[in-house]
Amino acid sequence: xxxxxxxxxxxxVVVLIFYYAKLFSWVNKKRMLLxxxxxxxxxxxxxxxxxxxxxxxxxxxxxxxxxxxENQKNRNLWLLLSMSVNLGFLAFFKYGNxxxxxxxxxxxxxDIYYHPLKMDIILPMGISFYTFQTMxxxxxxxxxxxxxxxxxxxxxxxxxxxPQLVAGPIVRAGDLISQxxxxxxxxxxxxxxxxxLLTIGLFQKVVxxxxxxxxxxxxxxxSKSILNGLDAWAGTLAFSGQIFFDFAGYSTCAIGIALMLGxxxxxxxxxxxxxxxxxxFWKRWHITLSSWLKDYLYIPLGGxxxxxxxxxxxxxxxxxxxxxxxxxAWTFVVWGGLHGTFLILERLQRQYLPFKITAxxxxxxxxxxxxxxxxxxxxxxxxxxxxxxxxxxxMLFMNPDGxxxxxxxxxxxxxxxxxxxxxxxxxxxxxxxxxxxxxxSPWILGVVWAIMFLLIAIAQGxxxxxxxxxx
Numbered sequence: 474x475x476x477x478x479x480x481x482x483x484x485x486v487v488v489l490i491f492y493y494a495k496l497f498s499w500v501n502k503k504r505m506l507l508x509x510x511x512x513x514x515x516x517x518x519x520x521x522x523x524x525x526x527x528x529x530x531x532x533x534x535x536x537x538x539x540x541x542x543e544n545q546k547n548r549n550l551w552l553l554l555s556m557s558v559n560l561g562f563l564a565f566f567k568y569g570n571x572x573x574x575x576x577x578x579x580x581x582x583x584d585i586y587y588h589p590l591k592m593d594i595i596l597p598m599g600i601s602f603y604t605f606q607t608m609x610x611x612x613x614x615x616x617x618x619x620x621x622x623x624x625x626x627x628x629x630x631x632x633x634x635x636p637q638l639v640a641g642p643i644v645r646a647g648d649l650i651s652q653x654x655x656x657x658x659x660x661x662x663x664x665x666x667x668x669x670l671l672t673i674g675l676f677q678k679v680v681x682x683x684x685x686x687x688x689x690x691x692x693x694x695x696s697k698s699i700l701n702g703l704d705a706w707a708g709t710l711a712f713s714g715q716i717f718f719d720f721a722g723y724s725t726c727a728i729g730i731a732l733m734l735g736x737x738x739x740x741x742x743x744x745x746x747x748x749x750x751x752x753x754f755w756k757r758w759h760i761t762l763s764s765w766l767k768d769y770l771y772i773p774l775g776g777x778x779x780x781x782x783x784x785x786x787x788x789x790x791x792x793x794x795x796x797x798x799x800x801x802a803w804t805f806v807v808w809g810g811l812h813g814t815f816l817i818l819e820r821l822q823r824q825y826l827p828f829k830i831t832a833x834x835x836x837x838x839x840x841x842x843x844x845x846x847x848x849x850x851x852x853x854x855x856x857x858x859x860x861x862x863x864x865x866x867x868m869l870f871m872n873p874d875g876x877x878x879x880x881x882x883x884x885x886x887x888x889x890x891x892x893x894x895x896x897x898x899x900x901x902x903x904x905x906x907x908x909x910x911x912x913x914s915p916w917i918l919g920v921v922w923a924i925m926f927l928l929i930a931i932a933q934g935x936x937x938x939x940x941x942x943x944x
Contacts, residue, residue: 475938476726477679492734499656503626510635521597524562529632531558532607536621539614548615555611559604569594571801599639601798605765607632610646612769619647627653636730640723640941642741643761657735669922670729676925677722684932685890686715689883694854701875705867707884710891712854713847719940747839747898749830751815754842766795789813808852815845836899843895
């Protein structure tokens with residue numbers, strides 16, 4: 474079920490009616506939330522709910538054993554069980570075909586005839602998100618950083634909570650499970666703000682991502698021709714805006730829906746296209762994933778505790794695996810490698826060529842960072858390396874005779890919208906939407922809300938899935 478569908482609107486209204494009905498105790502309301510979360514997920518493919526059940530049961534048992542067990546060897550075995558199940562599901566369902574294809578290419582390269590049938594593996598929605606979330610639970614208990622959930626119901630709801638189940642934010646156990654211990658009820662202001670955030674998220678997805686930008690991105694990256702520089706840049710910028718509005722739109726919807734239930738979820742985006750360097754970018758883009766990778770991968774690999782060489786190696790491994798997390802293709806690995814390279818170069822610059830960031834050069838630095846991010850998006854969006862190569866050469870204006878496939882209106886639309894996005898991120902980079910809303914007249918907010926709602930109704934959308942559902 475998609476947030477940007479009429480069926481979800483009906484689903485949410487029904488959930489809210491039962492949630493705020495005074496006929497049910499808090500325990501029964503949590504049972505209801507768990508049930509509707511399974512319904513929400515199962516409507517895509519009911520058998521895949523079994524994976525959620527297995528992951529939930531294994532991590533519930535492992536978490537309790539880790540909290541009770543004092544023998545370190547046994548604790549290691551229980552953690553290994555949790556990680557093996559979660560990573561095993563992820564490896565098979567997400568990377569099974571990828572691993573088989575690469576193994577086949579490897580053995581065929583040494584003249585060994587091997588052509589297996591392709592495995593028809595269905596990728597479960599959001600498997601990368603909920604496996605990371607449940608793994609963080611057992612790892613934190615193993616490290617004595619958190620306590621196991623008080624009841625199985627609380628833990629199961631933590632795993633399956635429908636607003637953020639499919640595409641995050643990736644929430645730590647300590648931030649969400651404890652919220653289920655006492656009855657939650659949104660205040661009037663919280664409910665209205667949650668509804669407002671839901672509208673903003675849908676506006677980002679339906680109007681900006683799907684209606685304004687997706688067609689241009691698809692046309693450019695789907696072309697087999699070598700394009701001229703302007704078309705290549707328009708397609709890349711269109712995707713840059715599309716993926717932000719699509720993913721940030723989902724996160725905003727999730728946070729808004731949860732708030733309507735009186736439950737807090739962490740921010741996942743903080744105006745990332747105004748970042749001053751790549752370190753700043755990853756503090757603003759997909760924040761819950763970058764913090765997960767830092768805490769559970771980068772730091773265990775050594776972080777910055779064992780010298781510069783070890784730090785750079787840990788940083789690059791983290792970003793390469795972060796790229797692979799996004800998709801089972803070498804283009805995603807290259808995307809992660811480019812981010813790792815930029816992060817290393819940034820650290821080298823700070824060490825050997827430091828300069829002071831001022832009000833005058835900050836926006837230029839943000840523009841340079843945004844430009845470099847766009848070059849990395851080419852590998853994220855391209856299906857083949859040949860497409861990425863042609864796109865990059867065109868963006869560097871190395872193909873003066875490249876074909877023009879976009880209408881002038883589409884180019885102007887993309888450049889205008891992305892420019893507005895960049896400057897809005899710049900002006901909002903040190904504040905928040907909540908802070909701005911408190912300084913804005915309720916009448917103006919009401920007009921903005923009405924305009925967004927009207928544009929969503931006009932655009933309607935074609936029920937396009939959110940991009941990060943495939944991850």
